[in-house]
Amino acid sequence: MALPDPSGPSSTSAPEWWRSAVVYQVYPRSFADSDGDGVGDLPGATARLDHLADLGVDAVWLSPFYRSPQADAGYDISDHRDVDPLFGRLEDARELVGRAHALGLRVVVDVVPNHTSDEHPWFRAALASPPGSPERARYVFRDGRGDDGGLPPNNWRSVFTGPAWTRVTETDGSPGQWYLHLFDSRQPDLDWSHPEVRQDMLDTFRFWVDLGVDGFRVDVARGLVKEEGLPDFPEELQHSARVAPDGRRTPLFDQEGVHDVYRSWRSFLDGLGGVRGGQHVLVGEAHLPPERLSRYVRPDEMHQAFNFAFLETPFDARAFRRVVDESLASFGSVGATTTWVLSSHDDVRPVTRFGLPPGTVLWHGIGPDDPQPDVEVGRRRARAAALLMLSLPGSAYVYQGEELGLPEHTTIPPEARRDPTFARSGGSAVGRDGCRVPVPWEADAPAYGFSPTGATWLPQPPEFRDLAADRQRGVVGSTLELYRAALRVRRAHGLGTGTLEWLDAAPDDDVLRYRVRDVVVVVNLGTRPVAGPAGAEVLVASEPVARGTVAGGSAAWFRADDARTTTAER
Incomplete structure (x- = not known):
């Protein structure tokens, strides 16, 4: 069965560059520290942009670097139109954008419209x-x-x-x-029925477009509008997309009024595009199933929305096939491309997630007293999942360190934790610190190359040393080289702009087999080896392909020269 995905041009110079782009998320405080204070900053990020260009991504998305008291790592903003001194100066932001563009990278920045800092x-x-x-x-x-x-x-x-x-x-x-405050008490919610609130965000868009940015990732996109009257609702369903027994949806999120807001934003940004000579994208963060999420990317609303259903899928062939089918169908029905994402600054890293015992609860993060992952199993599965994600039609998002195979830091001591979730819950929810640990760049440098002084705002685990970028660059079989190869083949074969065709009539319990353009993909989510296409050339593989077989917990891409190529019998 062929599933349409209406992808546009693959080049980032094309008007609809975002449809098939691979976007790399930079969490500035943990990416690269230039001044030695232990917190990453904009000059540090600018100095590492060559890594992204060499990796082969199309764009960089930066989490907030605006003025903020940092009660929630910068998502509590006191001024959306200035840079916090912790991260540098406004001129540093301008230099970052200029350097990224010189390297052929688009730049997307965060906006946080649901709330402000209590110091705003x-x-x-x-x-x-x-x-x-x-x-x-x-x-x-x-x-x-x-x-x-x-x-x-x-x-x-x-x-x-x-x-x-x-x-x-x-x-x-x-x-x-x-x-x-839907989040921390230091993040009061704005009232989006107020005209000054609406105008201020338009002013923010204009400010950053004038500085040169190419798009905006919208934090808490489903939360801006609350149900009129603010009614009580069952507590266990307040943050869920599930429907209550009486048929009501949560009054906190996904209200119809958010779509009026995004239509106004799209119209405004499209107007700026005509003046500034480009298309400025909107990317929504909304934890919703595909059929609800697709409403945010209708032609006159946002351009993209994060596909959390894919991120939350367990390492299971039927589950992945179901979410891929639902996503392509839902997004395709409104003329939008699907985004594929495995991790972010809010989610347990895939190397750890895929190595945990089945059924492990992840909503609160992972601490030293929780079940611990089998990191080797998790890393093998995460590499396979990466080839699944990067082969699918549409756009993909890569979170910093994902290309290095970094695991979650699960043993951060209580006194070192910074996530407000940890404090608000009295320690019962360890929070998101484990996926936000500073990136290792150089194995034998202070802080593994993150900071010249060795200072880090969160502690790095010792296993990061062997995963540093300089230890993996040029090493055959490393996770970094796997991502570089996959991104090179993805671009060369136009996978982001292709159409997915399943090569098995019915879902397999352990294996996904499909074709996108002239590439056949085999993802083996089981434990026994399976056959790839007979005699086909291996383009990329997460583990060695011996005698044409794809090992358990691995994936491979094969060249399909014949349009009717099928897989061999297992």
């Missing part, structure tokens, strides 16, 4: 103003319940655990209203 001038003005004031109208302030207003306005819970409401002390010292 707007929020400070709100706290200094009375209930019902214009200053408070930019945020979600409400009176409390109960005779004295001492109970939160509803039963909503924070994504970071605990109540989603915090009570303020009014200027006269009395207990006052409550404000909503």
Whole structure:
């Protein structure tokens, strides 16, 4: 069965460059530190952009580097249109964009529209103003319940655990209203019905487009609009896309009003494109199943949305085939391409995830007291999953260090943890620090080349030494060289702009076999070796292909010169 995927041109110089692009995520504080303070910065990132060009990606996406008190690693923003001194200066951002463009890389930056920092001038003005004031109208302030207003306005819970409401002390010292924060208490939610809120984001887009950026990744894209009246809802379903027994969806996320916001953004950015001479993309972060997510990428809304259903799929052939089919069908139905992603700064790294015992719960991260992975099994499976991801039609996202096969750091001691989830949960949720550990570049340098002084804002595990980029570059069979080879073949054969054709009539319990353009892909998610296409040339393989067989827990790409090439009998 052939599944259409309406991909556009593969070149990043093409108008719709994003349709098939491979985008590399840089988490600035953990990528490269130029000044030795232990925190990565923009000059450090600029100095390492050659690594991305050599890897073969098309674009770089940077997580927030804006002014922020850093209560949530920069996702609590006090000024969207300036660089925090921790990361450098505005001129450093301009130099990064210029260097990236010189290397042929597009640049995507984060925007965080759902909330601000509690140190944002707007929020400070709100706290200094009375209930019902214009200053408070930019945020979600409400009176409390109960005779004295001492109970939160509803039963909503924070994504970071605990109540989603915090009570303020009014200027006269009395207990006052409550404000909503879907995340940390230092991240108050904005009210997106307010015209000043809407205009401010357009001003932010214009600012960064003028500086030269090519697109925007939208944090918490499903969360901007809440259900009118802010009704109570079953706590276990508040952060889920599942429907309640009475048929209602969560009032916290995925409300119809978000689509009006994104249509206005798309119109605005398309207008800027005509003036600035380019197309500026919108990429949504929305944890939703493909059929709901596809509504965010209709022709007049966002260009892309992260496919978390693929990221969350276990190492199982039927599960992967199901999510691939659903994704291509859902996104294709609205004329959009699918994004494929295995990891990010919020998710347990695939090397660790695929090495854990089946059924391990991952929502809270992995700490030293949790089940530990079989890293060798996980690394083998993660390499196979990478070849699956990079062969599929559409766009792919690679999180920093994924190309090095970095595992999660699962044994960070409590005193070294920085994720606000850890503190808010009293340590019961270890949080996301394990996937945010600084990248190793040079095995024998301080901090493995991350920082000239050896300082690191999170500790690096000793196993990072042998995974440093300089230990893998040019080494046949290394994970770095696997990614470089796969990206080279992907580009040469136009896989991102192809159409997927399954070569088995029915799903196999252990094996995925499909064709994209002139490449046959065999992904063996079982333990026994299986046959590849008879006599076909191996283009890329995650493990050696002996006598035409693909080993268990591995994947391979084969050249298919004959349009009717099929796989040999197992």
